Amino acid sequence: MNSRKVRIVALAASVLVATPLLAGCGEEAGPASTAEVPDGGLRVVAADEVAPVVVLGSTDPVELTLTASQAFFASAPVVILADAEDETAQKAAAAAALPLHAPVLLTGGAIAGSGLTKEIARLGAVTAVVVTPDPAPRAVASGKGGASGAAGVAAVSSVASAEDLEDDARASVEAIDPDLQTVVLGAESLVETVDGGTEIDERDLAEVQEQLPETGSPQLLTEVLALVDEEDGHVAALATAQAAGVVPLAVPGGDPRASSVSVQAMAQAKALAVVGIGESFGTVEQLTARVRAAETGVELTGGGQLVTAGKRYVVLPGTTVPATAAKIADAVERTAARAEPYVAVAGESGETDPTVTVPTLELVVTESSGAAGKDGNYSTELTVEAVRPAVDAALAAGQHVLLEFQPGKATFVEQVRQYAELLSLPGVGVSLDLDARRASGAVKKDGVVPAQEIDAVVDYLAGVVEGKALPQKMLVVHVSRPGALTEAQSLSTTEDAVAVVLHSDVAGAFAAREKAWNELTKAVPAASWWGWTDAVGEATAGPVAAGDAAPSPLVVVVE
Structure with missing residues (x-):
């Protein structure tokens, strides 16, 4: 393992953001346009190349997850779908993304169904894991699946049963792509860990994994750092980044120069590529300048690199x-x-x-x-x-x-x-x-x-x-x-x-x-x-x- 990789893996151990990290696992990404590998099997392949500095600045969680998938994955046999209006489902999808090495896509919101369909086709996905809501009684959220499948993934009524939810999930996936296989994961599978994080119950995860196609060893990104402002609506996009091998770093306020913690983390990592997830990271030009400064590790009296911070x-x-x-x-x-x-x-x-x-x-x-x-x-x-x-x-x-x-x-x-x-x-x-x-x-x-x-x-x-x-x-x-x-x-x-x-x-x-x-x-x-x-x-x-x-x-x- 080269010295740069050692640095960023060490960073991963110190900047956990709600879920375990998988940075440095798998093989390095290479050119790929499909999930298939030479022996005819299926394989997760991260993006061939990530620009030195990228900003995913959308304020719409649905668009943000879509751009994250486009930025970090070249191909993925499995995608995870969750309703943009169901926070619990999104958290469950995020928790499942890491062990499955699968991008999360949200349904509903401003993105047209055709955009979702095109992205799933680009990824070469053959299976969709649909996160359904807890079947406990609740108010009606939306109708059953339409042409886009956006409304139907988590559409429930106050009397929805687990069977009803599964039927809705399968119908909505069929509307997206009739050839796409459906695997259902209930949001109630999300459990708290002893350290205050969340994960999918290992029994439910195993049940899902048994239904997924066999895949080769994933080709993941290395030396890519995702800066996260930890705002509402970012959890799915961050999970997608982590599923592709990206290491997250919490940067409250969106400026890596603001605190001693973020400055020293950036200096330690010296990542080959840095991605800002959220509009608070500004333009690519702004984030590029901030990253260059933070990577020097030089601090002002009082900590960080901003004269105005605290x-x-x-x-x-x-x-x-x-x-x-x-x-x-x-x-x-x-x-x-x-x-x-x-x-x-x-x-x-x-x-x-x-x-x-x-x-x-x-x-x-x-x-x-x-x-x-x-x-x-x-x-x-x-x-x-x-x-x-x-x-x-x-x-x-x-x-x-x-x-x-x-x-x-x-x-x-x-x-x-x-x-x-x-x-x-x-x-x-x-x-x-x-x-x-x-x-x-x-x-x-x-x-x-x-x-x-x-x-x-x-x-x-x-x-x-x-x-x-x-x-x-x-x-x-x-x-x-x-x-x-x-x-x-x-x-x-x-x-x-x-x-x-x-x-x-x-x-x-x-x-x-x-x-x-x-x-x-x-x-x-x-x-x-x-x-x-x-x-x-x-x-x-x-x-x-x-x-x-x-x-x-x-x-x-x-x-």
């Missing part, structure tokens, strides 16, 4: 870059001390609050100047070499770093590009001082910046993150008044690689800060993340007096 950043603001080792150590120490009171604040909402306080050092790398300077931009830029020791020391201490830019007549992105080497480090973000921007070209500071100029920085940082497979970057925009950011409604705040934080940069009395905060949050309601200003010694959780509708700040700058 964290609050407490910032020691506007620090002049220290010139000596002693001064660097002092700045790092002051940053830690500034954040310490907020550790208790993070836990005030309950003992299980997962919020992690991240000490953050903001280093002024370009400073606005009253003199034009050689480049005429009224801003003094430090060299990367001058800034690097302080950045390294803060990162080594488990702190986040923000490089602050005061560009004068230069655009923000012109100056940000000069620090590409530092921005290639995980945990190094950017802060923009709008008040220090002479956007109109006047010598006097005017502090008015169009949203498009901020977007240019977002685009640049996104390119750095995606190009180097880095964790998410933070971009803090210091806004002293809503008018400082023009066309704010068009500000790009949804970039996957960059978290844009609008900081209400107003010091002074609490009432003044709160007023500024309320004005800013109302002026740019589409923004996702916010920054609040605290006075030293306050250690608040944010503008609590602003009411329940006030967003919770991700960043707290302590002046």
